[in-house]
Amino acid sequence: MTAFDVWGERKKVEAFDPMTAIERKEGCVVIHADRRDEDGRLIHYKVLNQLVRQIMLEGERHIVLDGVMGHRYIASTANRKDLYLEIHGTPGNNLGAFLDGPTIEVYGNAQDLTGNTMNSGKIIVHGNAWDVTGLAARGGTLLIKGNTGYRVGIHMKEYGGTKPAMVIGGTSKDYLGEYMAGGTIVVLNQGGQIDRSPVGMHLGAGIHGGRIFIRGKVEKHQLGPGAVMNQVSGEDAPELEALISQFEQTFNTRVPRDWESWVRISPASSRPFSGHYDPTSV
Amino acid sequence: MVQHTSSKRRMELEAPDRFRPVVDHELCRKCKKCVSECSFRALEFVDGTVKSIGGCVACGRCINICPVQCIEVRQIQSMFPPHANFNEHVRRGIMSQATTGGVLLTSCGTDIPYPVMFDELLLDAAQVTNPAIDPLRETVETATFVGGRKGMLEVKENGRLYMEKDPGPMVAMDMPIMIGHISLGSVSYNAQKALFAAAKELNILAGSGEGGLHKDFNVYSQNVVSEVASGRFGVTGEYLKRTAAVEIKIGQGAKPGHGGHLPGEKVSALISQTRMIPLGTDALSPYPHHDIYSIEDLQQLISVVKEATEYKVPIGVKIAAVHNVGAIASGIVRAGADFITIDGFRGGTGSTPRIIRDHVGLPIEVAISVVDQRLTKEGLRNRVTVFAGGSIRSSADMIKAIALGADAVMVCTAALVAMGCRVCQQCHRGVCSWGIATQREELVSRLDPEVGAARVVRLFRSWNEELKEILGAMGIDSVESLVGNRDRLRYFGPNSKIAEIMGVKHVGEGWG
Numbered sequence: 001m002t003a004f005d006v007w008g009e010r011k012k013v014e015a016f017d018p019m020t021a022i023e024r025k026e027g028c029v030v031i032h033a034d035r036r037d038e039d040g041r042l043i044h045y046k047v048l049n050q051l052v053r054q055i056m057l058e059g060e061r062h063i064v065l066d067g068v069m070g071h072r073y074i075a076s077t078a079n080r081k082d083l084y085l086e087i088h089g090t091p092g093n094n095l096g097a098f099l100d101g102p103t104i105e106v107y108g109n110a111q112d113l114t115g116n117t118m119n120s121g122k123i124i125v126h127g128n129a130w131d132v133t134g135l136a137a138r139g140g141t142l143l144i145k146g147n148t149g150y151r152v153g154i155h156m157k158e159y160g161g162t163k164p165a166m167v168i169g170g171t172s173k174d175y176l177g178e179y180m181a182g183g184t185i186v187v188l189n190q191g192g193q194i195d196r197s198p199v200g201m202h203l204g205a206g207i208h209g210g211r212i213f214i215r216g217k218v219e220k221h222q223l224g225p226g227a228v229m230n231q232v233s234g235e236d237a238p239e240l241e242a243l244i245s246q247f248e249q250t251f252n253t254r255v256p257r258d259w260e261s262w263v264r265i266s267p268a269s270s271r272p273f274s275g276h277y278d279p280t281s282v
Numbered sequence: 283m284v285q286h287t288s289s290k291r292r293m294e295l296e297a298p299d300r301f302r303p304v305v306d307h308e309l310c311r312k313c314k315k316c317v318s319e320c321s322f323r324a325l326e327f328v329d330g331t332v333k334s335i336g337g338c339v340a341c342g343r344c345i346n347i348c349p350v351q352c353i354e355v356r357q358i359q360s361m362f363p364p365h366a367n368f369n370e371h372v373r374r375g376i377m378s379q380a381t382t383g384g385v386l387l388t389s390c391g392t393d394i395p396y397p398v399m400f401d402e403l404l405l406d407a408a409q410v411t412n413p414a415i416d417p418l419r420e421t422v423e424t425a426t427f428v429g430g431r432k433g434m435l436e437v438k439e440n441g442r443l444y445m446e447k448d449p450g451p452m453v454a455m456d457m458p459i460m461i462g463h464i465s466l467g468s469v470s471y472n473a474q475k476a477l478f479a480a481a482k483e484l485n486i487l488a489g490s491g492e493g494g495l496h497k498d499f500n501v502y503s504q505n506v507v508s509e510v511a512s513g514r515f516g517v518t519g520e521y522l523k524r525t526a527a528v529e530i531k532i533g534q535g536a537k538p539g540h541g542g543h544l545p546g547e548k549v550s551a552l553i554s555q556t557r558m559i560p561l562g563t564d565a566l567s568p569y570p571h572h573d574i575y576s577i578e579d580l581q582q583l584i585s586v587v588k589e590a591t592e593y594k595v596p597i598g599v600k601i602a603a604v605h606n607v608g609a610i611a612s613g614i615v616r617a618g619a620d621f622i623t624i625d626g627f628r629g630g631t632g633s634t635p636r637i638i639r640d641h642v643g644l645p646i647e648v649a650i651s652v653v654d655q656r657l658t659k660e661g662l663r664n665r666v667t668v669f670a671g672g673s674i675r676s677s678a679d680m681i682k683a684i685a686l687g688a689d690a691v692m693v694c695t696a697a698l699v700a701m702g703c704r705v706c707q708q709c710h711r712g713v714c715s716w717g718i719a720t721q722r723e724e725l726v727s728r729l730d731p732e733v734g735a736a737r738v739v740r741l742f743r744s745w746n747e748e749l750k751e752i753l754g755a756m757g758i759d760s761v762e763s764l765v766g767n768r769d770r771l772r773y774f775g776p777n778s779k780i781a782e783i784m785g786v787k788h789v790g791e792g793w794g
Contacts, residue, residue, distance in 0.1 A: 046589075049589055072582070073589040076519075076590045077522070077590040093582055094582060098517070098590050100518065112573075116586065119518050119519070132572060136513070136517075151572055154572045155568060157559055158560065159559055178568075179572075181559065182559075209560065270546070271545075271563070272564065272566070274564075277635070278382040278383075278384030278387060279384075280386075281339070281710075281711075
């Protein structure tokens, strides 16, 4: 019988020796996240994340998480530039939150909030990444092979030399790039029909910086307030080409360069609220 | 030097000025200092005399700067025909909106004369049956601990004390005061530096506000509560890890349900660097956190911040006091917050739509009491530290807030007033003549951070002494014993229903 306190936090999470989940191999350290204790419970996320932190501190450059089953908050604030974190299974929400440097590669699907407020680094998902992916990211790259859910790329922003980028292989749903203040989102619509829209409604609502490139059809009514739609131009080519070829190399695939089927969504203004307010204090 | 325009044209239908600086020309030395110091450009030197040319907001800078004190600011007795319902405030709002067609902006806390329940509460004192304490001779403890208090002491059969659970991270403050979240952006570099320096000197906490922590202020990080707001400006792993505590901002008393909006004019090089956004763009904090649509989502953000800080600092949540505050606070505690900050509707701001500032939220007095009662009833009160803010104007308000159920108070406007602010409600215009709510270098330099810090230190030390005087008079030797001690309050106002809701007896009612 598992003991819960008022809000479901499990008590006594360190019921078994978590060190037994670690397997040291030539060139990498494997953490078996599917280890269970004597009561059949999975390793708690707190324990798993503590193990990852500990091995990161040891200076290990290649960490493999095996059998991940919805463990949340993996590698939050990890900041080693040379760290490569390989995840097999399904990581839980908030994978790589506040990430600053490492590369995370997920062989499976990611859940919500992947790359929340990430600063730099790279997250590769060989599957789908769902709602709120890349929230408020200000740097780094997110490469998603499959589809994404709702409210993806919200309030991404760029500053100085850092500029976040997200490439989505398949489709995305409503509110893509809402409040966007910088960075680039690319939707490739792979496997979809070119005359069908790969994005939902309220696209780029309140966008005041950055740009969204979409391969496929976008109707005007899909645009949110503050967003304008144009054809992709020659100026966009180098950036798009760089991101697409990165995607192609990572997932070993080909993306057609049928630019006439692409659109570019950008902000109407970097000052969306100018004129909205009356500053005369009365 | 502030550039002046020679004349101001006023449209026929615009509202007239409310204030006018009047110069005593017999005393005036014509040094023109007032003209150059007026950042609202209300004075001009023409034909050998200083003249008022309109636009005065009564910030009082000219009065204090004049070497011969020959300026006074008069309130212009309005020409509005008297009408109690369509009062001047209402009519001015209509005139302004008819001219600009915009949402009326304002700043500071609401200036509408709603009843203040703090002023309707009287404190108790010890007489005969319990002795008063002289705080000058005896120790009256005002140290306050911020954190989750998750541990539970048990007395075992052998008489030993046993702690079942790790109490979690705690931060000690020397007095139950926290300087609230005043961001760099809403106030100047010098103003934030003064507040942080004061917090360090006093050994209390000060909020960073949304917008990150400037690298120069890392020396104060052990006294800073970093803020994670919906815009996530300046939020990095480093920022979260180096401060004393982290606060997730859901809402603010002056603008519940409204996001932040720092206009591009205020996004200077310094602000751009700290917030990590491009120069001159609007810094928009979305209205909600887009990852929080429920208590369960909030629990996730709390948990990820706890993971990010490796469980080494307390994590709190700030909410505006709204009608269902008790239930929301209960959810926040259950979501794992170590402290809760409740901000009443009279709280200040650097910029807010007037419609929200003046008409939305709950008075903090009621909110604290409701939250304290609800958490106590549900057996959760011991798990969190409760901060209360939203117009804590004096030590009396602070003491009453604690007696109503807060562990400590959050103070902003009073600290700014100590540094020169006159509460003229023009912060959103970015031309604060006292160098506080501005990013213009020539204005920022008017505020000496050392002088400002020293004044804030003196203010809060005196409040702490006053707290000790009151505690002593009540016969209480530690401020912790006053927390939620509503029995030591009596309501002395017109509405006994309010007293009932606050859980305070009416004046004249004894112990029972």
